[in-house]
Amino acid sequence: MNSLPFNIDSIRAQFPILHQQVNGHRLAFLDNAASSQRPDAVIDAVSHYYRNDHANVHRGVHHLSHRATDAYEGAREKVRAFINARSIREIVFTSGTTESINLLASSLGQTMQAGDEVIVSRMEHHSNIVPWKLLAERIGIVIKVAPINQQGELVLDELAKLFSEKTKLLAIAHVSNALGTINPVADIVALAKQHDVPVLLDGAQAVPHSKVDVQAIDCDFYAFSSHKMCGPTGIGVLYARESLLENMPLFMGGGEMVISVSFEKTIYNDLPYRFEAGTPPIAQAIGLGAAIDYLEDIGMDNIAAYEHQLLELATTALSDIDGLRIIGTAAEKAAVVSFVFDDIHPHDLGTVLDHQGVAIRTGHHCANPVMDFFGVPGTVRASLAFYNDAEDIEQLVKALHVAVGMFR
Amino acid sequence: MQVYQKTVLEHSRKPHHFGQLATATHSAEGFNPLCGDKVTVYLNMSSNGTISAARHETSGCAICMSSASMMADAIQALNFETAKALCLQVNTMLTSDSSGNPPGMPLQSLEGVRAFPSRVKCATLPWQTLLTAMMGETLTTTEQEA
Ligand SMILES: Cc1ncc(COP(=O)(O)O)c(C=O)c1O
Numbered sequence: 001m002n003s004l005p006f007n008i009d010s011i012r013a014q015f016p017i018l019h020q021q022v023n024g025h026r027l028a029f030l031d032n033a034a035s036s037q038r039p040d041a042v043i044d045a046v047s048h049y050y051r052n053d054h055a056n057v058h059r060g061v062h063h064l065s066h067r068a069t070d071a072y073e074g075a076r077e078k079v080r081a082f083i084n085a086r087s088i089r090e091i092v093f094t095s096g097t098t099e100s101i102n103l104l105a106s107s108l109g110q111t112m113q114a115g116d117e118v119i120v121s122r123m124e125h126h127s128n129i130v131p132w133k134l135l136a137e138r139i140g141i142v143i144k145v146a147p148i149n150q151q152g153e154l155v156l157d158e159l160a161k162l163f164s165e166k167t168k169l170l171a172i173a174h175v176s177n178a179l180g181t182i183n184p185v186a187d188i189v190a191l192a193k194q195h196d197v198p199v200l201l202d203g204a205q206a207v208p209h210s211k212v213d214v215q216a217i218d219c220d221f222y223a224f225s226s227h228k229m230c231g232p233t234g235i236g237v238l239y240a241r242e243s244l245l246e247n248m249p250l251f252m253g254g255g256e257m258v259i260s261v262s263f264e265k266t267i268y269n270d271l272p273y274r275f276e277a278g279t280p281p282i283a284q285a286i287g288l289g290a291a292i293d294y295l296e297d298i299g300m301d302n303i304a305a306y307e308h309q310l311l312e313l314a315t316t317a318l319s320d321i322d323g324l325r326i327i328g329t330a331a332e333k334a335a336v337v338s339f340v341f342d343d344i345h346p347h348d349l350g351t352v353l354d355h356q357g358v359a360i361r362t363g364h365h366c367a368n369p370v371m372d373f374f375g376v377p378g379t380v381r382a383s384l385a386f387y388n389d390a391e392d393i394e395q396l397v398k399a400l401h402v403a404v405g406m407f408r
Numbered sequence: 409m410q411v412y413q414k415t416v417l418e419h420s421r422k423p424h425h426f427g428q429l430a431t432a433t434h435s436a437e438g439f440n441p442l443c444g445d446k447v448t449v450y451l452n453m454s455s456n457g458t459i460s461a462a463r464h465e466t467s468g469c470a471i472c473m474s475s476a477s478m479m480a481d482a483i484q485a486l487n488f489e490t491a492k493a494l495c496l497q498v499n500t501m502l503t504s505d506s507s508g509n510p511p512g513m514p515l516q517s518l519e520g521v522r523a524f525p526s527r528v529k530c531a532t533l534p535w536q537t538l539l540t541a542m543m544g545e546t547l548t549t550t551e552q553e554a
Contacts, residue, residue, distance in 0.1 A: 345469035347443055348412075351524055355409055363443055377444035377467070406412060407420075407470065 004309075005302035008389050014039040015387050025357025028392040033177050033205060033336055033383030034361050035227045038291070042230055045290035046283050057282055058256060058273075072282050075289030076272075079237055082292045083222065084213040089242050089271040093280055096236035097204040098127040100223035101171070103238055103251045103275065104200055105131035108169060110249040114140030117166045119197075121146040121154055121183075122373055123176040126366040128202045132171065146172070148373060152179035152328040156187070163195040170199045174206035174222075178367040178381070179328030180311075180336030182206070189218050198244060204228055208385070209307055209334050211300040214239050226284060231291035235284035238275075245271055252277040303386045307335040310384045310393065317397045318382075321404065327379050335384035338365075344407045346378045352406060353380075356399040410520030411527070412470065419474035419514075424481050429463040438537030440529055440550040445472045447534045449541045457488035462538075469530050471521055476534035478515050488542060495535045502531050 012018055017037050020027050029037060049071060055064035057072045073088075080088050094100045118132045122145055135141045144167075146159040154172075170192045175182050185201055192199045200221035206212055208229035214222050222239040226232055240248070250257070250268065254277030259267040268274050295303065314337050318324055327338045340346065350362035363378040364371045371378055382396055429435075429450035438447045445468030452461040462483050466476040479498075483491045500508035501519055510516050521531045529550040540548040 347469040347527065347530065348471070351411065351527060352409065371444075406409075407417065 005305050006298060006386075008306075008387075011298070011387050012389065014041070016040065016043075018387065022357040022359070023355050026391075026395065028358045028388075028395040030382040030384065030388065030392060030396060031359045031361045032208075032385035032388070033228070033365075033381065035233070036208060036230050036385055037387065038230055038232075038287075039294055041294045042232070042287050042290045046232060046287040049283050049286045054283070056279055068282055071286050071289075072280065075285040075292075078289040078292045082212075082296070083207070083237075083239060084215050085239055086215065087242060090239055090245065092238040092240060092245075092272040092275045093285060094223075094236045094238050095234055095281065096225040096227070097125075097202060097223045098225075098236075100236050100238035101127055101200070101202065102131045104171075104221055104223075104240075105135055107248045107251050109135045109139060109141075112139060112141050112168055115142060115166055116168045117142045117144055117162075117164060118168060119144045119146060119159070119162050119170045119172075121159070121172050122148045122369050123152065123154070123179060123181060123367065124171075124173055124369070125177055125202065125204070126368070128171055128173065128200075129369070141168075142166075145369075148181075148370075151330050152176065152181045152370075153330045154181070154183050154188075156184070156191070159188070160191055163192070163197060167195060167197045170197050172199070172201060174201045174203045174212070175209070175334045176328070176367070176370070177205045177336070177383075178338055178365040178370045178379070179330065180333040180338070180383075181328060181330040182332040182334055184332070185217050185219065193218070198241075205334060205336075208295075210304040220244055226288040226291065229288075229291055230294060231288035232281075232284040235281040235288055240272075242271065245275070248275075251275055254278045256280065298386065306386050307384055310388055310390075311335040311337070313390060314382060314384065314393045314396070317393055318400075321397065321400055323404070324400070327374050327376065336381060337383075338379040338381045340376050340379050341404070344403065346380045348407060349380050349400070349403050352403040353396070353399045356395070356402065358396050358399045360396070411524055413517045413520060415478075415514045415517040416474045416520075417470065419477040420470035423464075423466065423473050423477035425463045425477070425484075426480075427463055427465060429461055431461075432463075434541045434544060436537050436541035436546050436548060438533050438540065438548045438550070440468070440472075440533050442550070443469070443530070445469065445530060445533055447472065447476055447537045449476075449534065449537045451538075451541050453488070453542070459483050459486050459488075459491060464534065464537075466534065468533070469527075471518070471527055471530040472533055475518055475531040478518070479534050479538060482511075482515060483538065491542065492539065495539050498535050499532060502528055 053067040055068045057069040144162040147155045198220040201219045203224040207224040220241045225236040257277040346362040361381045432450035434451040448465040450463045464476045497511045
């Protein structure tokens with residue numbers, strides 16, 4: 001590889017989970033798109049919080065409640081700065097990308113009627129399909145699907161034709177989890193703006209791997225998950241443009257989201273708290289804040305550059321294997337390589353690879369429409385992170401040769 | 409690896425009794441929605457309950473394919489009760505630690521699957537589909553009990 005933007009060995013040393021044997025082999029963890037691993041900094045921040053600072057937030061006059069509240073709100077500010085939102089009023093904590101999208105669908109759904117249209121793409125994760133399908137079933141909205149080409153790229157000309165007077169939202173992945181395709185989101189948003197249609201970007205696979213600036217992209221909504229970016233599970237973010245969020249119908253009701261409640265009259269809290277009912281995932285938010293500090297310390301541009309080198313290395317090495325076909329060959333790709341063999345089933349490969357310490361994902365990757373498009377039951381997917389190294393890729397290739405030898 | 413024994417691999421590469429059975433009296437489709445495996449079992453059952461012919465069309469992994477292939481071999485000419493007993497025997501072998509009455513070779517070569525919990529359903533799907541067909545029903549999935 002070319003000169004590395006950081007010392008990979010010292011990065012790897014910060015991830016305790018990587019240093020173990022699986023089935024008698026060195027662990028090569030190549031399933032980062034499903035969920036990433038955590039560095040000491042995140043594990044320690046969560047543990048420190050539970051050992052020293054925990055209390056419920058926004059409620060107590062006592063000292064610990066203040067500390068917990070400061071740490072929780074501090075994490076919100078870190079998220080804001082990380083994606084360059086204008087204000088913390090635009091940062092809603094959710095349980096993850098899935099809840100972020102469901103929040104939006106449930107809220108916007110209250111303003112939609114039968115015949116209204118939502119545009120998605122063929123490459124969406126199920127979490128950006130099913131919430132809209134539910135609205136279709138409940139109130140009769142119509143889902144329009146933007147096609148992809150054989151490389152797994154969005155066909156922009158066809159997308160452009162889908163807008164109509166009835167389009168209420170364009171909801172699309174920033175980066176595809178099944179194919180690795182990076183969509184030209186700024187262009188897509190500009191296109192939607194011509195039609196006055198707000199845009200939701202599913203950033204679950206984008207935020208962990210490159211600098212995301214919601215103002216530069218100019219999207220209206222942006223959803224992502226902490227657990228895919230070295231943070232804890234159970235927390236995610238919905239970024240929402242303040243001018244839209246202000247007028248959106250509420251999602252869940254409960255404590256935290258209200259200022260005063262009587263049976264005659266309820267006064268709802270300010271943004272973003274109005275959309276966060278109940279005790280929030282406090283430790284998870286603090287862990288997410290620590291993950292952001294950690295990633296920014298390394299530098300998102302360094303991470304993107306390094307992962308791109310890994311992607312090229314993996315793509316070249318895998319292409320050399322007889323009969324291996326890569327699914328998803330977009331010009332702009334994140335470090336995800338999905339592939340199939342015509343004569344070996346993905347699950348058999350997955351089992352043989354696991355036996356050699358290589359953790360990869362097999363199956364449909366929660367993207368059935370993508371699998372149908374390429375006419376495969378599923379793929380094997382190696383998804384890389386900045387703490388992977390060339391040895392991980394060598395181990396994958398070696399394990400694949402063993403599998404091929406076994407099944408042919 | 410125990411699970412991919414020679415017999416298993418041979419059956420998966422060249423499955424026996426593969427294809428439709430135009431004269432089938434009973435047939436059922438079985439799906440594993442989690443991985444997309446699909447097995448269709450075709451039976452010719454005479455009025456006294458004997459399986460006079462059995463075929464399958466399977467699209468799935470090596471374990472599913474070889475399980476279906478060995479199953480089709482094993483059930484030719486069995487009567488209803490014996491075939492049903494065999495289904496239970498295989499199911500016990502694949503899913504329980506207590507060693508029941510083993511089904512004999514080559515079916516026993518599938519035993520290694522038990523060490524791979526995420527793959528057990530690949531092996532049981534053909535048998536579940538067979539039971540479904542024998543009961544005169546047409547559809548089953550691994551997410552429901554047979
Ligand atoms: C593109 C994409 N969108 C949405 C999700 C759902 O994320 P979560 O399960 O964290 O809610 C995922 C995760 O697999 C994803 O890859």
